[in-house]
Amino acid sequence: MGILIKDILAVLPGGVSRKCTLYIDGERIHSVDREPENFRADRIIDGDRKLMIPGLVNAHAHAYMTPFRNWADDLDFNTWLFKKIMPMEDALSSEDAYWGSMLACMEMIKGGVTCFLDMHMFPGCSARAALDLGLRAVISRGLSGGAEDPEGGLRRLREALEEIREFSGAPSLSFMLAPHAPYTCDEAYLCFVAEKARELGVGINTHLSESLSEIEDIKKKYGCSPVELYDRCGLLGRNTVAAHCVHLSPEDMDLLARRGVSVAVNHASNLKLANGIAPVTELQKRGINLCLGTDSAASNNSLSVLRELALVTLLHKGTSGDPMAVTAAQGFDMATANGARALGLQGKAGEIRPGFLADLAIFDLNQPGITPLGDPVSALAYSGAGLSAHTIIINGRIILENGEFTSIDPQRVYFEVEKTCARLGIS
Numbered sequence: 010m011g012i013l014i015k016d017i018l019a020v021l022p023g024g025v026s027r028k029c030t031l032y033i034d035g036e037r038i039h040s041v042d043r044e045p046e047n048f049r050a051d052r053i054i055d056g057d058r059k060l061m062i063p064g065l066v067n068a069h070a071h072a073y074m075t076p077f078r079n080w081a082d083d084l085d086f087n088t089w090l091f092k093k094i095m096p097m098e099d100a101l102s103s104e105d106a107y108w109g110s111m112l113a114c115m116e117m118i119k120g121g122v123t124c125f126l127d128m129h130m131f132p133g134c135s136a137r138a139a140l141d142l143g144l145r146a147v148i149s150r151g152l153s154g155g156a157e158d159p160e161g162g163l164r165r166l167r168e169a170l171e172e173i174r175e176f177s178g179a180p181s182l183s184f185m186l187a188p189h190a191p192y193t194c195d196e197a198y199l200c201f202v203a204e205k206a207r208e209l210g211v212g213i214n215t216h217l218s219e220s221l222s223e224i225e226d227i228k229k230k231y232g233c234s235p236v237e238l239y240d241r242c243g244l245l246g247r248n249t250v251a252a253h254c255v256h257l258s259p260e261d262m263d264l265l266a267r268r269g270v271s272v273a274v275n276h277a278s279n280l281k282l283a284n285g286i287a288p289v290t291e292l293q294k295r296g297i298n299l300c301l302g303t304d305s306a307a308s309n310n311s312l313s314v315l316r317e318l319a320l321v322t323l324l325h326k327g328t329s330g331d332p333m334a335v336t337a338a339q340g341f342d343m344a345t346a347n348g349a350r351a352l353g354l355q356g357k358a359g360e361i362r363p364g365f366l367a368d369l370a371i372f373d374l375n376q377p378g379i380t381p382l383g384d385p386v387s388a389l390a391y392s393g394a395g396l397s398a399h400t401i402i403i404n405g406r407i408i409l410e411n412g413e414f415t416s417i418d419p420q421r422v423y424f425e426v427e428k429t430c431a432r433l434g435i436s
């Protein structure tokens with residue numbers, strides 16, 4: 010299908026914002042401003058009073074957890090996770106997880122996201138939801154295991170491998186292995202998962218150095234930091250995405266930089282669970298690829314990457330006293346190109362360039378909160394947190410148009426998620 014997007018204000022590579030005309034041919038951007046020979050536009054989008062950006066990337070999410078939104082709040086991390094969330098996860102069915110994932114995908118798409126990295130515990134839930142909505146996704150089954158639960162560890166890994174096989178033909182999906190965290194996997198299991206990932210040629214998605222209690226427990230058990238433990242298990246590399254990374258020593262940061270690990274910053278989740286603030290400016294100084302994640306609706310409680318963009322560009326100014334600490338342009342890169350790089354889409358997505366995948370978010374500028382627009386990147390960082398997308402294109406397909414989903418009925422999704430919550434007694 011050919012799509013022509015006419016005279017639209019766009020954020021182009023290098024943070025340059027200007028009016029342009031975009032030609033999309035099939036799943037890719039064919040050209041910017043230069044009409045291809047014999048181009049046939051099946052669809053024409055008028056860019057008047059609209060802003061187009063490369064689709065946002067949510068580099069850390071648990072889509073199935075949306076039924077737990079606004080339910081277990083104002084709790085410390087360990088009470089929240091072990092006493093509230095984990096028992097409730099055990100009560101979910103895989104159908105519940107699917108509808109929860111559908112809701113998460115809807116929320117992300119409305120918020121301008123075109124690709125996300127998911128960690129789940131119900132095989133197929135987020136893969137099916139992403140396919141049903143047309144959202145690009147990197148899927149990973151959360152893995153926990155070790156000497157205390159050898160059978161469970163093997164079962165979860167088996168499920169991950171089966172899921173990869175089942176969905177391997179879907180061009181908009183890719184996969185990682187996801188050792189959940191250093192406190193839910195023992196060293197032997199972590200090493201085993203690292204070896205499997207190398208064998209399969211897939212990346213690693215994990216939680217790392219999230220809370221102080223994790224740092225203390227790992228130090229007690231292994232005599233090192235969680236980052237050092239992961240390194241000796243062979244889990245740190247260019248295709249590793251480590252979420253959180255709140256509590257890091259300078260040596261940990263050097264090690265993450267040397268190994269080329271991408272760090273997914275999850276400020277809202279870390280703030281709400283009182284885990285602290287990731288040392289973003291220190292990581293930036295070391296040239297680490299930083300991207301943005303929302304974590305789940307149970308800990309955030311929003312899946313808005315634009316809100317994460319606001320947080321990352323505001324927080325570090327306040328804590329450092331330096332107004333240039335994380336600029337709007339740096340934050341925007343984290344939300345787009347850096348996220349694409351972390352998810353294995355470097356040189357393929359995350360920027361509006363000829364040959365790149367047509368993954369685009371278009372916002373209507375007729376909204377009071379962003380009028381006057383001023384600098385578009387500043388607008389997204391500092392006044393864009395509440396914006397809803399007007400049009401979303403993924404893989405050259407229009408999946409949201411005039412704010413409406415083109416392939417699903419949202420009412421059905423709301424109904425099913427409410428039904429889950431009623432059954433679980435959490436709403």
Ligand SMILES: [Zn+2]
Binds near residue numbers: 070071
């Ligand atoms: Zn998480």
